[in-house]
Amino acid sequence: MKFTIRVNGVEHTREVEPRLLLSDFLRHEIGLTGTHVGCEHGVCGACTILWDGAPVRSCLAFAVQAEGHEIRTVEGLAPGPGQLNPLQQAFRDAHGLQCGYCTPGILMTMTAFLEENPKPDEAQVREALSGNLCRCTGYQHIVDAVLLASQA
Amino acid sequence: MKPAPFAWHAPEDLAAALALKAQHGGEAQFLAGGQSLVPAMNFRVAQPAVLVDLNRVAALDSLAFDAEGTLRVGAMCRYRRIERDAEVARRLPLLVEALAEVAHPQIRNRGTLAGNLCHADPASEMPAVMLALEARFRLCRHDGERVLPARDFFLGPLATALAEEEMLAEIQIPALPPGTGTGFLEVARRRGDYAMMGVAAVLRRGPEGRCVAARLALCSAGPTPMLAERAAASLVGTRLTAEDFAAAAALAVAEIDPMGSVQASPAYQRHLAGVLVPRALALAAERAA
Incomplete structure (x- = not known):
């Protein structure tokens, strides 16, 4: 079926099957491969995107359901090509990633978290991070990065 | 996948x-x-x-208290809306306290209370909370509707009383009478995981401080969310002391029927119930002004 979706402020119209997951649509139909796919059942958080500003799992929604909603992916964070936004810069400065697979999902989770909690403490950051798995066990540096971003 | x-x-x-x-x-x-x-x-x-x-049925995304003080939650009301509602937090703190244990914010941003209840996972927190709060479910079909108490809704793991044509259109949670205190506690491997054992307690004190009503519901404690009715009944008339809670816990441990999982044997789940029931009761008693 034909539908139109708005991602990072840009409209895309495609003909897709209703069963196409939003995560697969983002990656395979419009080439936004920054959204990573880990577990495909809502546990790992790698595919987290912002849906009308709120972080959600893109593997647990069908692309056609997103019509009429504002979708934001990791590609929508940086102010311009070759640039990083303050949260991304903090991840770089605090070594908040190793392999980077979980990073896009964590950036989207933390983007929404910091909008609501601009000055979080460490415990709040850890709780907000609980829905995103990092298998490099890099949580300490991820927490450091989010706290660093909140001090900017 | x-x-x-x-x-x-x-x-x-x-x-x-x-x-x-x-x-x-x-x-x-x-x-x-x-x-x-x-x-x-x-x-x-x-x-x-x-x-x-149902995501485009705007009328189902409803959350409001009616004139009797009953909270009415529409089928498309998402967890996030419930947990952020100041009036719900004030009038039904048990709901908000238990919601904090349900998965992660990313899941609660989309997940709905009604959808969770229809899934009827006995390890899930909300079915037990609905039993503790004596919720009623409005089940609609194209040619009629009926209202069912929560305790008649859950039939087994992933099995409910919903007929093929029915939808759980609205959850009705009655107001808690004055003097009521509630508490929810669970043990899970990690924050947001399914509970290995969870306990929802509702206690009401009368004018002299004695318990006049008690409800105790447990999740991950059997094939359905489990009401510990003998344990709750044992508290009525008591002064809600630590000894009363210990006696109720012993009854509750005998009433439940935990099925075990890769994370916890039934024996360990019973042990957890024995630890959590007195704690949840103490929390509820402290809050029952």
């Missing part, structure tokens, strides 16, 4: 949604937040031929 093909309908009103369900019967499933159904479809454990997507 991709869903099987299905026909997708996204009606904009309740009548159209119910008509579609009546038309397609057992071939069709309602899709609310999708946080249980879509994983099951990704695994192909669930392969509905037809999805009746």
Whole structure:
């Protein structure tokens, strides 16, 4: 079926099957491969995107359901090509990633978290991070990065 | 890890949604937040031929207290809306306290209370909380409706009293009388995981401080959410002391029927119930002014 979706402020119209997951649509139909796919059942958080500003799992929604909603992916964070936004810069400065697979999902989770909690403490950051798995066990540096971003 | 093909309908009103369900019967499933159904479809454990997507039925995204003080939660009301509602937190703190233990914010941003209840996972927190709060469920079909107490809704693991044509359209949670205190506690391997044991306690004190009413419901404690009725009854008339809680816990441990999982044996789950029941009761008693 034909539908139109708005991602990072840009409209895309495609003909897709209703069963196409939003995560697969983002990656395979419009080439936004920054959204990573880990577990495909809502546990790992790698595919987290912002849906009308709120972080959600893109593997647990069908692309056609997103019509009429504002979708934001990791590609929508940086102010311009070759640039990083303050949260991304903090991840770089605090070594908040190793392999980077979980990073896009964590950036989207933390983007929404910091909008609501601009000055979080460490415990709040850890709780907000609980829905995103990092298998490099890099949580300490991820927490450091989010706290660093909140001090900017 | 991709869903099987299905026909997708996204009606904009309740009548159209119910008509579609009546038309397609057992071939069709309602899709609310999708946080249980879509994983099951990704695994192909669930392969509905037809999805009746309720996300565009704006009237079902409702959350309001009526004139009697009953909270009415529509089928498309997402967890996040409930947990952020200041009035719900004030009048039904048990609901908000337990919601904090349900998965993660990303899941609660989309997941709905009604969808969770229809999934009827006995390890899930909300079915037990509905028993503790004596919720009623309004079940609608194209040609009528009925209201069922929560305790008659859950029949077994992933099994409910919903007929093929019915939708859980509204959850009704009655107001807590003055003097009532509530508490929810659980033990899970990690924050947001399913509980290995969870306890919801509701206690009401009379004018002299004695307990006049008690409800105790447990999750991960049997094939359905479990009411510990003998344990609760043992508290009525007591002064709600630590000894009373210990006696109630011993009864509750005998009343439940934990099934065990890879994370916890039934014996360990009973042990957890013995620890959590007195703590949850103490919390509720302290809050019962």
